[in-house]
Amino acid sequence: MPGILHHLSAFLIAACFLTAKVLCEDTSTPPNVIIIMTDEQNLRTIGAYRDLMSNEQAFQWGQNVFVDTPNIDRLANEGVIFDNFYAVTPLCTPSRASFMTGLYPKQTGAWKNHGTLKKNKHSFAEDLMDTHDTVYLGKWHLNGVTKDSTDFNNNPNRKFGFKNTSFQYNRGHWKYFSQEKWKVTAYDWSQRGMFANNEEQNYATDFLFDKAISFMKNKKDKGKNFAVMLSIADPHAPNEVRAPYNEMYNHISFQLPSTGKKAMRLNPALPDWGQVDTFSPETAESNISDWENDTVLQKGMQNVFGMIKLIDDNVGKMLQFFDDENLADDTIVIFTSDHGDMMGEHGRLNKGVPYKASAQVPMIMRWPNKIDSGKIIKTAYSSVDFAPSLLGMMSVEAKNINSSGIDGSSEIMRSGQISFNEEQIRFLTDSKMKRWAAAITGQYKLVLSKDGPWLFDMIKDPDEMINYYEDPKYTQLASTLKNALIDTIDKFNFPLKQRSYLADTPECWDSKNEISGWDNNLCSDLNDIQNRPACQWDFVSSQCPRVCGECCHDSSGEFWLFKAMRTCAEIQEEERFCQHSAAQLFCPESCGLC
Template identity: 40%
Template sequence: MKKYLLLSLCFVSIGLTNFSFAQKNKKPNLLIIHTDEHNLRTLGAYRKTLSDEQAFMWGKETIVETPNLDKIADGGLLCENWYATSPVCTPSRASMMTGLYPVATGSPINDMPLNDDVITFGQILKDNGYATSYVGKWHLDGEDKPGFEPARKFGFDHNRYMMNRGHWKILKEEKEGVVVDQEVKKNGNIVFDQKKANEKSFTTDFLVDRALKILEQDKDKPFCLMLSIPDPHGPNHVRAPYNTMYDHLTFEEPRTAYKQGDTSPLWVNRKKKNSVKTINQNAMRQYYGMVKCVDDNVGRILSFLKENNLEENTIVVFTSDHGDLLGEHGKQNKGLPYETSARVAFMLKYPKKVKSGKHIQKAFTMADFTPTILGLMDIDHTKYTFHGIDASSDFKSKKKSIVDDRIVYITNARSKWVAAVNNRYKLVVSPNDKPWLFDLQEDPDELINFYTDPAYQKIAQRLHKELFVQMDKYNEPALKKHNLLK
């Protein structure tokens, strides 16, 4: 009897050892949660990095709590200086997918489709044995709208819930596929029916339900899933109870709101339709509601990972394609080099390799995403060409704080401006205006031009030089189009 008991214990021991070895050497999973037009000040983890004056731009009481999103940063890292390569949807997404600047992808401007021959991180992971899925807004397949389940998959095998364009608020699934469940008027306006919008039909909830279904299906094999939520991009509508959750708030005008006589840079372009004179209270309340709905749904995803023992071996990324000015500098939406237009959230949690509570003050762009994430996953990417860097060594470093003055460049989709940025300074060059140099430490509101200040001469020259080196290296059209070297 003792002999059999001893043998049984040996088998159990061997089994546990093999299980432990298998778990240790299992490929890491990748889960990306991606929002659209998301202002950094609405995220608790980012407000903690700001002064009160910066964190509460619309008043001390006007905050939306994001405990679930904050868990990603608290349990991993937060990049304080992550930028869209170009702060509009298509080019930013193109860079994130490929590790290239927009001009090299075929998608430097909204609604331009990716070139057939570009290789995405989805394709690379698929080639390395991953189950690859994409759920939500894509915006890289041209003008098709809504464009569900595009024929070109770019490595994402499961793309039934991929939609190309549009910010539809209510969806439903039929046998043939997903459809928009909203009335569209002849003039193209979309009618939001509050009665139809519930926890099953509202787009954010609908997409998260489908993402969870795919995760359940793929949880026992290496998976890569990108969930691209179209909110909090307008139109500013959200389902109950989020639609009234912030009705008690009154939003103050931002300090940087445009006032008659202000000497703003000419590239701001006051004539554009997204210029605003006063803040829209209801739109802001609905925006906050959308953010809260996203956060609650992220909580559902994190719970799934925990319940299925996937936390330790899953890289969870949260980011956005670009920001939203929300009335700052007298503008809505995106497209400008100001911080809350061009700078985006980037938080990552990977308990196995990334120290919790880590902060990185170093400039990155979306072109850095693909090489960095592949490096973090130990995927050989040496045979691919990237414009971005592999920053995985920064992510895996035992240091809880990394400070680096690396310079990157970002651009306007239509070459109206280009900018060189590091972790403190930003130089904006435009064919229509003098150069503007911002000191984000001394003037975080970005109101003062330090370009002609003798004390800033060296940093201005350094940014100028590096900007043109990178633009030339990556064939940025603005360099030759406007002869910006003069």
């Protein structure tokens, strides 16, 4: 019998080495966790992400225009970096609500900015609070429109699993905090003179990092596990930062990214959801010059770099704390952001569109000896997948959250340097504008809107400028993504469901590019009676068949109208549909426009 037990024990030990590490971890002592979330951060402002890009992609603002982030990079080098992690909605409130709950925006109730997370929804903290002391510090943005400089810890019935919310506030991008006993007060940039001698102590980023470190030190000394959510409001505007970070990047001049220049020239054309009203071929060069010579904009972007450098320095301070306190091996450290920032890409600032600069976010996780160092995950994930993945990593049963996302913990914990499941499809949605919805994989992105489908191949075209939807090589892929996206729009009540959108390209479709051979003119210019005679030129009518009256055929395929998919055959039987522009565009013959 002893011999049998010996062989059985050896077999079990060997099995642990041959299977995924997560299956054999000793979970009797759960790990600590800290999640650092910044607000509105472009991936290119992190060195570890630039390292994953081509030189052209990494340095969109110029070859020597970058901010060093050695401490965030250290997390990536010692852990896993996600190369295709997206904000489910690239907007503060809906992104945060989905991140906390694992639900799509309409499920949370907080699908618009400044919306309120439904009280009956649950965050991942509720499944951690039995084993961890949970704390939330910083911007919350899930309690509605409230914005008050003394709005700290004022919602005892809306803690969502966070036992300590003493340093949590709802919204606002306050630049300084002060504390008197347990009363915390926030201040904006105009009040900075109050802290001239104590900026490092009172500047918001420093203040919150220090409070988080103090909390973790206290719990460590008491032998308690901690779960910390640290939400930093920088580098979101206002684009101001304390000294000396406010002058660190004054020597830098930001070029307008190449995609911004192309966008302003409308060459190639942009989807409707990517348009900016001021874009015109006639004014493109002056617009580009104005952008690059705008001193206010340049200083603002220099300060964005300064804010990020300050964040990175505080990450370094926190990592040193973990090393000094022997907590590194027992603590999962996560760095992410609620959404991106266009920073001039595609001619835009801020967020709200499905381009990578707006919707893709950093996601870096370190857990020494549990997650392989230097691992890259290229599989697509989104905000709804975070909560189930975190609980899965920690071997915590999800008793409270009922996630609509994917538990990616097995991929995170599995050994290997590169992990890529191209078949995994995730979904993104616009907010109250209801302009678009998107399906993404590690390589492809399909966006549906009233403008017709746009399919991007993000390896062939990392600038996201070329629409491959009509390319025969992509037919099967496009169909798979489209069907999955339409089902998800319907199942999770994406806002686009309330509008009309085109699931296929209309038969009669005018080019949106500048008309080749007729400089600075677009097909839409032919609606002007003075330009109409140009339709007699074949090179014009071939590019603008619809507006020139050369094409008037019903389209094959489908479009969404009045909460259902429609075809032109149905339009013939329901005249009321033809009152809508989508039906007129897709089915001009059936609508009697020929």
